[in-house]
Amino acid sequence: MLLCKSGYGAFSHIKRKIMKYDVTVIGSGPGGYVAAVRCAQLGLKTAIIEKYSVLGGTCLNVGCIPSKALLDSSEHFHNAAHTFKTHGIELDNLQVNLEQMIKRKGEVIKSNNDGIAYLMKKNKVDVYNGLGSFLSKNTIKITGQDGTAQQIETDKTIIATGSKPVNLPFLPVDKNRIITSTEALTLKEVPKHLIVIGGGVIGLELGSVYARLGAKVSVVEYTDAIIPTMDRALGKELQRVLKKTLGFQFFFGHKVTGAQVEGETVKVTAETPKGETVTFDGDYCLVSVGRKPYTEGLGLENAGVQLGERGMIAVDDHLQTNVPGIYAIGDVVRGAMLAHKAEEEGVLVAEIMAGQKPHINYNLIPGVVYTWPEVAGVGFTEEQLKAQGVAFKAGSFPFKASGRAKASMDTDGFVKVLADAKTDEILGVHMIGPRAADMIAEAVVAMEFRASAEDIARMSHAHPTYTEAMKEACLAATENRAIHI
Amino acid sequence: MALDVKVPVVGESITEVTIAKWLKQDGDQVAMDEVICELESDKATFELPAEAAGILRIKAQEGDTIAIGEVICSIEGAGQGASTPQPTTVSSQHSLTESKSVTDPQSTVAAENTPSQGIPNQPQGGGAGTGQTLDVKIPTVGESISEVTISKWLKADGDQVAMDEVLCELESDKATFELPAEAAGVLRIVAQEGDTVEIGATICRIEVGAGSGVSTSPAPQLSAPAAQPAQAASSGYGGSTTYASGTPSPAAGKILSEKGISASDVNGTGRDGRITKEDAQNAQARPAAPAPQPAAASAAPAAKESAAAPAAPGVRNSRREKMSSLRKTVARRLVSVKNETAMLTTFNEVDMKPIMDIRAKYKDKFKEKHEVGLGFMSFFVKACTVALQEWPAVNAQIDGAEMVFNDFCDISIAVSAPKGLVVPVIRNAEGLSLDGIEKEVVRLAKRARENKLGIDEMTGGTFTITNGGVFGSMMSTPIINAPQSAILGMHNIVNRPVAINNQVEIRPMMYLALSYDHRIIDGRESVSFLVRVKELLEDPMRLLLGI
Numbered sequence A: 001m002l003l004c005k006s007g008y009g010a011f012s013h014i015k016r017k018i019m020k021y022d023v024t025v026i027g028s029g030p031g032g033y034v035a036a037v038r039c040a041q042l043g044l045k046t047a048i049i050e051k052y053s054v055l056g057g058t059c060l061n062v063g064c065i066p067s068k069a070l071l072d073s074s075e076h077f078h079n080a081a082h083t084f085k086t087h088g089i090e091l092d093n094l095q096v097n098l099e100q101m102i103k104r105k106g107e108v109i110k111s112n113n114d115g116i117a118y119l120m121k122k123n124k125v126d127v128y129n130g131l132g133s134f135l136s137k138n139t140i141k142i143t144g145q146d147g148t149a150q151q152i153e154t155d156k157t158i159i160a161t162g163s164k165p166v167n168l169p170f171l172p173v174d175k176n177r178i179i180t181s182t183e184a185l186t187l188k189e190v191p192k193h194l195i196v197i198g199g200g201v202i203g204l205e206l207g208s209v210y211a212r213l214g215a216k217v218s219v220v221e222y223t224d225a226i227i228p229t230m231d232r233a234l235g236k237e238l239q240r241v242l243k244k245t246l247g248f249q250f251f252f253g254h255k256v257t258g259a260q261v262e263g264e265t266v267k268v269t270a271e272t273p274k275g276e277t278v279t280f281d282g283d284y285c286l287v288s289v290g291r292k293p294y295t296e297g298l299g300l301e302n303a304g305v306q307l308g309e310r311g312m313i314a315v316d317d318h319l320q321t322n323v324p325g326i327y328a329i330g331d332v333v334r335g336a337m338l339a340h341k342a343e344e345e346g347v348l349v350a351e352i353m354a355g356q357k358p359h360i361n362y363n364l365i366p367g368v369v370y371t372w373p374e375v376a377g378v379g380f381t382e383e384q385l386k387a388q389g390v391a392f393k394a395g396s397f398p399f400k401a402s403g404r405a406k407a408s409m410d411t412d413g414f415v416k417v418l419a420d421a422k423t424d425e426i427l428g429v430h431m432i433g434p435r436a437a438d439m440i441a442e443a444v445v446a447m448e449f450r451a452s453a454e455d456i457a458r459m460s461h462a463h464p465t466y467t468e469a470m471k472e473a474c475l476a477a478t479e480n481r482a483i484h485i
Numbered sequence B: 001m002a003l004d005v006k007v008p009v010v011g012e013s014i015t016e017v018t019i020a021k022w023l024k025q026d027g028d029q030v031a032m033d034e035v036i037c038e039l040e041s042d043k044a045t046f047e048l049p050a051e052a053a054g055i056l057r058i059k060a061q062e063g064d065t066i067a068i069g070e071v072i073c074s075i076e077g078a079g080q081g082a083s084t085p086q087p088t089t090v091s092s093q094h095s096l097t098e099s100k101s102v103t104d105p106q107s108t109v110a111a112e113n114t115p116s117q118g119i120p121n122q123p124q125g126g127g128a129g130t131g132q133t134l135d136v137k138i139p140t141v142g143e144s145i146s147e148v149t150i151s152k153w154l155k156a157d158g159d160q161v162a163m164d165e166v167l168c169e170l171e172s173d174k175a176t177f178e179l180p181a182e183a184a185g186v187l188r189i190v191a192q193e194g195d196t197v198e199i200g201a202t203i204c205r206i207e208v209g210a211g212s213g214v215s216t217s218p219a220p221q222l223s224a225p226a227a228q229p230a231q232a233a234s235s236g237y238g239g240s241t242t243y244a245s246g247t248p249s250p251a252a253g254k255i256l257s258e259k260g261i262s263a264s265d266v267n268g269t270g271r272d273g274r275i276t277k278e279d280a281q282n283a284q285a286r287p288a289a290p291a292p293q294p295a296a297a298s299a300a301p302a303a304k305e306s307a308a309a310p311a312a313p314g315v316r317n318s319r320r321e322k323m324s325s326l327r328k329t330v331a332r333r334l335v336s337v338k339n340e341t342a343m344l345t346t347f348n349e350v351d352m353k354p355i356m357d358i359r360a361k362y363k364d365k366f367k368e369k370h371e372v373g374l375g376f377m378s379f380f381v382k383a384c385t386v387a388l389q390e391w392p393a394v395n396a397q398i399d400g401a402e403m404v405f406n407d408f409c410d411i412s413i414a415v416s417a418p419k420g421l422v423v424p425v426i427r428n429a430e431g432l433s434l435d436g437i438e439k440e441v442v443r444l445a446k447r448a449r450e451n452k453l454g455i456d457e458m459t460g461g462t463f464t465i466t467n468g469g470v471f472g473s474m475m476s477t478p479i480i481n482a483p484q485s486a487i488l489g490m491h492n493i494v495n496r497p498v499a500i501n502n503q504v505e506i507r508p509m510m511y512l513a514l515s516y517d518h519r520i521i522d523g524r525e526s527v528s529f530l531v532r533v534k535e536l537l538e539d540p541m542r543l544l545l546g547i
Helices: A002-015 A030-041 A057-062 A064-082 A098-122 A201-212 A232-246 A339-353 A382-388 A403-407 A436-448 A453-457 A468-479 B092-098 B105-113 B223-234 B250-259 B277-282 B295-308 B325-340 B353-370 B376-390 B434-449 B523-538 B541-545
Strands: A019-026 A046-050 A126-129 A131-136 A139-143 A149-159 A163-165 A193-197 A216-220 A249-251 A255-262 A265-271 A277-282 A284-287 A291-293 A326-328 A367-369 A374-379 A392-398 A414-420 A426-433 B003-006 B016-022 B035-040 B045-049 B054-058 B065-067 B071-076 B133-137 B147-153 B166-171 B176-180 B185-189 B196-198 B202-208 B343-351 B397-399 B402-404 B411-413 B415-417 B420-422 B463-467 B486-490 B493-500 B503-517
Touching: A019 A030, A019 A339, A030 A046, A030 A057, A030 A098, A030 A149, A030 A339, A057 A064, A057 A098, A064 A098, A064 A201, A098 A126, A149 A339, A193 A201, A193 A265, A193 A277, A201 A216, A201 A232, A201 A284, A201 A367, A216 A277, A232 A249, A232 A374, A232 A382, A232 A414, A232 A426, A265 A284, A326 A339, A367 A436, A374 A436, A382 A392, A382 A414, A382 A426, A392 A468, A403 A468, A414 A453, A414 A468, A426 A436, A426 A468, A436 A453, A436 A468, A453 A468, B035 B071, B166 B202, B250 B277, B325 B420, B343 B523, B353 B376, B353 B434, B353 B503, B353 B523, B376 B411, B376 B434, B376 B463, B376 B486, B376 B523, B376 B541, B415 B434, B486 B523, B503 B523, B523 B541
Parallel strands: A019 A046, A019 A149, A046 A126, A149 A326, A193 A216, A193 A284, A216 A249, B411 B463, B463 B486
Antiparallel strands: A131 A139, A139 A149, A163 A291, A255 A265, A265 A277, A367 A374, A374 A426, A392 A414, A414 A426, B003 B071, B016 B035, B016 B065, B035 B045, B054 B071, B133 B202, B147 B166, B147 B196, B166 B176, B185 B202, B343 B503, B397 B402, B415 B420, B486 B503, B493 B503
């Protein structure tokens, strides 16, 4: 509270003269704050506006970072319960202290919040807390949570307001039993039976957290596969592993028709592919059917900014909206809703404003799922190459043939490399396995330089590491000459 | 089935030959006696005809030296319609073109796997496209232009092109042009980059109709693959040329686009010719090819080059580049002007203080009123037009046995453009006000920078002004811009002590040089002209009063 008050003091001081900025960033998620830092580095006088009291947006506060904190904690527990004994570590009375887990997660967030605040200070970016909305193309009103308002003027603006979970009309979220990812990160108890609606990244990650802590998890998915936008082989393998190690149950082709809370029970009704109605009884239901761009209260109409399809802000190749000088980045524009995509876009827009000519290769932005095993992919999927009629060759290497994976008992998964049939250029890399999220970086580097599969196959990879699987898969793709299988 | 083609005995004492050029590509259908490649010995060059009809499989590459009697290539299916492609070299193209008559399961599978490669355009009809082939010819681009050089293909052979999509850039000695596609279809390149072709000649063909993918038409498939070996020879890295040659790294790509340099103009030194960040940092825009212009101006790019090439100790690289046709024409003309005119130069100096005072006093108001800056150029152009009208010989030119005197002053102005110096013309400058001249200068300079100047905007001047001063030149003897008879060279403005009313004062001084053709202009005229220009500049009130 004290902090808040001193904040108001600062505001009332600023209010007397209208501040003018070269660039104002609305939203302090990974797209927004990175854009702000880059703008400041390039010598632009920069402001950033954040609706919430802390910086970092969805990613840091209710997304990537807290989910990874819980994923790591729960994975430790899962290992302690299931693999320690084999490793020769015996534990008695192993218990989950969910309160402590959530508390630690909170500390991780806090530490990162402070980190971003420090970065803003270091780069002399002015931070405004409040809801930013356009009064005109160059004037932005900031309304604090207490209702006080102030105005700033800006030459250019970057909209980085992100996204929020999609709600289904027939599935009202009560934030208690029927929850979104936000609530799933702060549960007070481990669910007995968690019903996850939607087999995408968020549902699988949070489902994994609670499955590892002992929950029964049922995934109800409308399509016929999980993580359907990634290479299909990855979804198949992940489905197999989640069933095997965490007891996930999958219900594909099921159309959820409603959910009702009765005391401590949630009854989810769905239609099977055959048209029959089934009911799932659980104690929590996680609705994770996607996210939608968030532009509420932005006053876009006052600036004349037009929306495109599905509520996204329409932008050109330089991420500029229909209004010159107003740009938009991240989840609020077209493309994958990924923090690292938003970051690249933040840098791109800042550099364009400074007269530079950067470029993003959207095909080489990796997609990652932080389940265990982790899933990652970059470039074209096998399905895309087939649809485009590209002649390609595929090389795979399973982790069960990797010495390092055997040593750490992480033998699920594989690396699959797709290369052009004629030139051997790598067209796509898809992997599921230990540390896949980190390993995909090698594929991105290789593909940015248009490396061939044989190029990677001829580069030394330290032994014993998981990355050797990448090399072996490239060998397999080159001339089917993997060494270790 | 396949016929091995061996290097024939070409003469006594010749034991080996070098393959100078493959005229057919691997996989091409060749006819009996068709010339498939050029061979070179130390004594002569030879053409190698096909000994049979069939599909060419190249064994030895361009530049290879091979002994007499060795196999240079083979011709598959000699005398037959089709044959089984060798499994190791099956490319989707071949399997597609052959699948019509071959029941080989391998090629059938390949065809299914690559649906978007298109339906084979079968020679006997029944294929997809309309089958119509449109010859694209070089259009007439201007009077007096009889040939152009293909500076760059923007589309590759076999690419699908849309109507009006730009196919290539053409270059004449005067300007560059873009050639749009006259129809949608598949591009078949006939003339290669760097080729000089006559107006009306066929430069490429378009197989009209979408999706006609792979063609069996005997149109020469030279383009991309054929061009690659040439690139390899010039690339810095010892490695071979691959699909990735010329790929800039992410950082290099950003640097190049900021410099406005196309990746295709940079020699990559990375693996397989990739362009590294260092390559991009060292890359320079193509050496400028100045239009027929004063020595001072043409010396400038050279000065820039030597400045940009740091004399790193021990490095003694030199680089060879083909002269562009623009550069060749410039060279030829400059020499011919020197040879065919009686050119000499007269000098004078101008005290720039009065003009600088006027500028200092009125530049804001001028800008406000006319929305264009008040520069020196308008004063010089204005002064020249007054002087030219008083000394008409300076504004005249020789045409055969006659002298052409012009009542108008069309002033050519040297402007820096991406491809070198160009000389757009300010028409009827004698009738323009100062702001009119400034606006015209700005407009032409902008069009020059954007490479949009048309030939009609660059021809027909009666007198040229060049400003070597912007590069720091103190004094120069410009070369006349033929067929004009005189050129005024402006230089840098330097504070020098001068005697004013018997007092030494420091004044901003500029040397002026007037190069002229003594065949048509007498010394009295040229010197008087230049003195008049000096008078008008040192006392601009005269411009107003007409005295």
